[in-house]
Amino acid sequence: MDPARVWERDAPTSKLVESPCRASLSQTRTNGVWASGPVGVEGAKPLAFFLTMSAPLRALSSLSWRRGWVGVLSLLALPAVWFGGLYLAAIGAMFLTSFWTVDDFSGDLIPGFSLVNFRALLADPTYAHIAERTIGIAAAVTLTDIVLAWPVAFAMVRLAGPRLRAGMMAAVLIPLWSSYLARVYAWRLILSHDGVLNWALAEVGLPGLHIGYSNWAMWIVFSYLWLPFMILPVAAAVERIPPSLLEASADLGAHGLSTFRRVMLPMALPGMVAGAISTFSLTLGDYVTPMLVGGEGSDFIGNVVYSNVGVTNNIPFAAAYAVLPLCVMAGFLLVARKLGAFDAL
Amino acid sequence: MRSNVIIWTAVAAIFGFLFIPVIIILVYAFSAAPIPAWPLHGFALHWFADTWNDDDVREALLLSVEVAVLATVMAILLGTLAALAVVKMRSASREVVSFVAVLPIALPGILTGMALASYFASWGMNLSYWTIVAGHATFCTVIVYNNVVARLRRMPRSLTEASADLGADAFRTFRLVQLPMMGSAIGAGALLAFALSFDEVIVTTFTAGAQNTLPLWIFGAIRLGQKLPEVNVVVFGIIIFTAVPVLLAQRLIGDSGRVAR
Numbered sequence: 076m077d078p079a080r081v082w083e084r085d086a087p088t089s090k091l092v093e094s095p096c097r098a099s100l101s102q103t104r105t106n107g108v109w110a111s112g113p114v115g116v117e118g119a120k121p122l123a124f125f126l127t128m129s130a131p132l133r134a135l136s137s138l139s140w141r142r143g144w145v146g147v148l149s150l151l152a153l154p155a156v157w158f159g160g161l162y163l164a165a166i167g168a169m170f171l172t173s174f175w176t177v178d179d180f181s182g183d184l185i186p187g188f189s190l191v192n193f194r195a196l197l198a199d200p201t202y203a204h205i206a207e208r209t210i211g212i213a214a215a216v217t218l219t220d221i222v223l224a225w226p227v228a229f230a231m232v233r234l235a236g237p238r239l240r241a242g243m244m245a246a247v248l249i250p251l252w253s254s255y256l257a258r259v260y261a262w263r264l265i266l267s268h269d270g271v272l273n274w275a276l277a278e279v280g281l282p283g284l285h286i287g288y289s290n291w292a293m294w295i296v297f298s299y300l301w302l303p304f305m306i307l308p309v310a311a312a313v314e315r316i317p318p319s320l321l322e323a324s325a326d327l328g329a330h331g332l333s334t335f336r337r338v339m340l341p342m343a344l345p346g347m348v349a350g351a352i353s354t355f356s357l358t359l360g361d362y363v364t365p366m367l368v369g370g371e372g373s374d375f376i377g378n379v380v381y382s383n384v385g386v387t388n389n390i391p392f393a394a395a396y397a398v399l400p401l402c403v404m405a406g407f408l409l410v411a412r413k414l415g416a417f418d419a420l
Numbered sequence: 421m422r423s424n425v426i427i428w429t430a431v432a433a434i435f436g437f438l439f440i441p442v443i444i445i446l447v448y449a450f451s452a453a454p455i456p457a458w459p460l461h462g463f464a465l466h467w468f469a470d471t472w473n474d475d476d477v478r479e480a481l482l483l484s485v486e487v488a489v490l491a492t493v494m495a496i497l498l499g500t501l502a503a504l505a506v507v508k509m510r511s512a513s514r515e516v517v518s519f520v521a522v523l524p525i526a527l528p529g530i531l532t533g534m535a536l537a538s539y540f541a542s543w544g545m546n547l548s549y550w551t552i553v554a555g556h557a558t559f560c561t562v563i564v565y566n567n568v569v570a571r572l573r574r575m576p577r578s579l580t581e582a583s584a585d586l587g588a589d590a591f592r593t594f595r596l597v598q599l600p601m602m603g604s605a606i607g608a609g610a611l612l613a614f615a616l617s618f619d620e621v622i623v624t625t626f627t628a629g630a631q632n633t634l635p636l637w638i639f640g641a642i643r644l645g646q647k648l649p650e651v652n653v654v655v656f657g658i659i660i661f662t663a664v665p666v667l668l669a670q671r672l673i674g675d676s677g678r679v680a681r
Binding site: 132133135136139143146147148150151153154155157158161162163164165166168169171172184223226227229230234243244245246247248249250251252253254255256257258260261262263264265269270271274299302303331352356357359360361362363366367376377380381384385390393394397400401404408412417 | 423424427428430431434435437438439441442444445448456457458459497498499501502504505508509517518519520521522523524526527528529530531532534535536537538539541542554557558561589590591612615616619621622625626635638639642643651655658659662663665666667670
């Protein structure tokens with residue numbers, strides 16, 4: 076039996092698509108790891124002595140073998156304390172402080188339970204507009220990235236040869252990891268009044284565009300920034316579709332487009348949802364891009380939160396507003412989990 | 421194949437969209453003009469020397485490297501432990517843990533930043549070097565965890581069982597069987613975690629006190645419109661230097677989907 080198939084046995088994704096091509100990318104790698112297997116660790120003699128000879132540890136080891144949960148707990152203890160004590164506790168603290176208030180004179184936090192912050196948010200329609208703008212642009216960016224990701228993912232997986240494919244993968248990864256601020260700043264230089272875009276338009280005799288510092292600018296820049304986060308999971312999802320299914324569809328007389336619509340699109344849905352988690356969440360939680368390429372009156376939820384923490388020091392009010400993206404994302408994640416996106420994340 | 425021509429044309433246009441801004445920002449580093457203008461006026465290299473001699477930039481660079489190293493070390497420890505635990509768990513509890521574990525990267529950055537800021541405030545803690553490291557370690561841990569868990573899922577249980585049958589205890593099995601097999605995944609996760617921490621700005625603005633990491637310095641300079649030629653040079657350096665660990669990580673993983681955050 077193919078060793079890669081055995082390795083796949085415990086993977087929860089394998090119940091979704093039982094396809095022989097699932098591990099095709101990783102197979103040679105894992106074989107390589109096998110080949111270079113258990114060698115070269117002998118250098119750490121004192122550590123090895125400590126680890127293998129210390130009696131209490133030895134006892135823990137055998138106990139964890141007999142009682143599986145002991146092993147799980149002793150491994151999980153440190154990460155769980157860290158994660159629960161800092162991250163989850165912090166999310167909880169944010170929830171709690173959203174009901175606190177601030178002393179007008181001293182600026183001190185007053186613990187308690189009051190709905191003042193939430194009432195203030197509902198009373199002023201500006202906050203509703205800002206939330207609408209944020210969620211609207213996040214949705215538009217997600218859709219744009221899905222449309223742009225498909226040709227790249229399809230060409231990379233189904234049309235390109237191995238060398239071209241590796242090159243394309245690198246070309247997607249480099250902008251993904253190269254400085255976020257650098258890329259936003261580049262667009263500020265491109266879209267500004269006397270920037271590259273208007274210069275190029277003037278060169279070919281077209282009138283200049285004034286989309287710098289607007290919602291259009293934010294839509295373009297966010298779509299640009301997060302596109303690689305959509306391409307990667309969509310490509311991974313396309314790769315998991317067995318070619319035989321596409322051939323079967325063609326044999327049954329389906330045109331290329333209807334094969335795409337009725338076979339590829341539904342089968343790649345988990346990948347698209349996984350990408351959408353990234354693009355939607357990253358847009359929803361941004362305030363730097365609106366500050367740098369959005370104009371006056373293009374605030375996002377993040378800008379309000381940021382200025383209330385950093386400038387006016389009203390942490391409870393900021394926490395109350397931040398509860399909104401928390402709820403939006405929680406809903407999104409629960410739906411995404413149902414659609415199997417977590418295996419594709 | 422007319423449809424393939426259409427697809428490749430679209431792909432070329434999309435790659436143009438991805439790369440033209442990067443190329444433009446790289447070119448700006450060589451502009452002689454003290455303010456950004458297009459087309460470029462003149463060619464100059466002295467901004468590189470000026471930037472290198474700027475103490476603010478040096479301090480920010482040093483702080484960014486220190487924070488990224490510390491956050492990555494914590495991430496390697498915590499992420500690997502969590503991954504080893506998760507693959508041993510039963511599927512129901514595993515689902516819960518793996519859902520919770522991805523929250524720091526699945527939830528918007530503003531939430532992580534806001535939550536940590538209100539947490540530190542509610543304890544009466546001052547923001548410092550260590551609060552920056554703690555903030556970065558939360559999402560760096562997830563990166564390492566994701567990479568290691570992906571590798572461990574492809575490892576058959578029978579290998580660790582065979583090791584136990586041959587008389588090795590859990591630590592020896594870890595050292596001789598599991599560690600060599602997941603070493604490259606830990607390495608790739610660590611490189612990506614480092615790159616992410618080095619570039620992070622949204623969470624950092626909430627968890628940094630008076631300190632400036634390199635992205636905070638860039639953000640401040642762009643907002644105030646000061647030292648823009650130095651910004652161009654710093655950004656040039658960052659793009660060149662982050663490309664190296666990313667490509668290295670891709671080789672270590674050898675798997676398409678996994679380099680996504």
